[in-house]
Amino acid sequence: MPDSNHNADLPNVVVIATGGTIAGTAASGDDGVYESGKVGVETLIQAVPEASRIANLTGIQIASIGSQDMNDVVWMQLAKELDRALSDDSVSGAVITHGTDTMEETAFFLNLVVDSDKPVVLTGAMRPATALSADGPLNLYNAVAVAASTKAIGHGVLVVANDSIHGAREVTKTNTLTVQAFESPNMGLLGALHYGTFRMFRKPQRRHTTNSIFSIRSIEELPPVVVVFAHSNMSGDLIRAAVAMGARGIVLAGVGNGNASNRAIKAMLDAREQGVVIVRSTRSSSGAVLRNQEIDDDAKGFVVSDQLNPAKARVLLQLGLTQTDDVGVVQDYFWTY
Numbered sequence: 247m248p249d250s251n252h253n254a255d256l257p258n259v260v261v262i263a264t265g266g267t268i269a270g271t272a273a274s275g276d277d278g279v280y281e282s283g284k285v286g287v288e289t290l291i292q293a294v295p296e297a298s299r300i301a302n303l304t305g306i307q308i309a310s311i312g313s314q315d316m317n318d319v320v321w322m323q324l325a326k327e328l329d330r331a332l333s334d335d336s337v338s339g340a341v342i343t344h345g346t347d348t349m350e351e352t353a354f355f356l357n358l359v360v361d362s363d364k365p366v367v368l369t370g371a372m373r374p375a376t377a378l379s380a381d382g383p384l385n386l387y388n389a390v391a392v393a394a395s396t397k398a399i400g401h402g403v404l405v406v407a408n409d410s411i412h413g414a415r416e417v418t419k420t421n422t423l424t425v426q427a428f429e430s431p432n433m434g435l436l437g438a439l440h441y442g443t444f445r446m447f448r449k450p451q452r453r454h455t456t457n458s459i460f461s462i463r464s465i466e467e468l469p470p471v472v473v474v475f476a477h478s479n480m481s482g483d484l485i486r487a488a489v490a491m492g493a494r495g496i497v498l499a500g501v502g503n504g505n506a507s508n509r510a511i512k513a514m515l516d517a518r519e520q521g522v523v524i525v526r527s528t529r530s531s532s533g534a535v536l537r538n539q540e541i542d543d544d545a546k547g548f549v550v551s552d553q554l555n556p557a558k559a560r561v562l563l564q565l566g567l568t569q570t571d572d573v574g575v576v577q578d579y580f581w582t583y
């Protein structure tokens with residue numbers, strides 16, 4: 247890995263690029279219309295020479311996609327490449343550049359399948375590389391600072407954006423446009439940054455990385471799991487369609503306490519009879535869905551998502567179904583991860 251610019255006194259950090267706005271380009275600095283994933287990893291690294299003063303950076307390009315196109319195949323590649331990189335004793339940590347839209351899902355997936363306590367930091371940008379006041383360069387610099395530091399060891403996979411350090415389990419995208427696009431609604435931040443200097447406030451309580459039973463070394467593919475969004479006048483049609491297309495799990499983005507219309511609940515019970523695992527999550531942006539609140543989960547055989555939003559509940563259910571479809575065991579995963 248070492249090249250002519252290698253500085254033996256600095257930590258080595260791998261930068262794995264997947265695309266997103268951080269690598270996006272527009273026709274001019276004030277153009278909000280842009281294409282994701284146009285700039286390669288070497289250009290991204292060269293655009294932030296300050297980052298190469300805090301770590302030796304090695305770039306790996308995994309994909310060049312907007313994260314709306316992120317999928318299980320890229321996840322497998324990404325997690326296996328990350329696992330390989332972190333197994334190298336000379337590597338201190340990794341940064342993954344990623345579109346912001348589904349960053350929280352990829353972060354949570356990696357948090358559960360990567361078997362290393364070295365810092366893994368996802369970052370991205372809300373403004374393309376060519377924009378006025380692009381936010382990507384400082385986000386990348388900050389992400390490298392965290393990935394290079396022993397202070398970030400053992401905190402699970404992190405998301406760094408806009409001077410904040412979030413945990414993979416809690417972080418969610420809460421704004422479609424502004425640079426302050428991420429929050430951790432139930433728990434708050436894990437740490438805060440100021441031009442690469444940072445403090446960690448706490449460690450995540452739930453199991454992750456080296457403490458997780460899921461491992462990328464034993465997973466080749468993930469089972470089909472879909473999210474169905476609840477709303478007024480909801481029928482059971484989409485739940486029946488999910489079963490017909492072969493879903494092994496369905497996450498309900500329920501109203502309030504993870505609820506849905508009688509017709510939808512009836513379709514969920516029919517799905518259960520066919521062995522489909524049902525997880526009740528919520529479309530509300532904070533709080534938890536707990537067992538037997540409004541709905542008798544014990545009698546119906548449903549699982550509740552605790553604090554995981556529907557997108558993250560989908561990730562844990564996919565991983566859970568690689569091990570079992572026993573709803574008691576799956577429920578335990580939702581209490582512990």
Ligand SMILES: NC(=O)CC[C@H](N)C(=O)O
Nearest residue numbers: 266267312313345346347
């Ligand atoms: N700001 C962004 O990164 C969003 C761009 C794109 N939709 C993506 O998620 O990659």
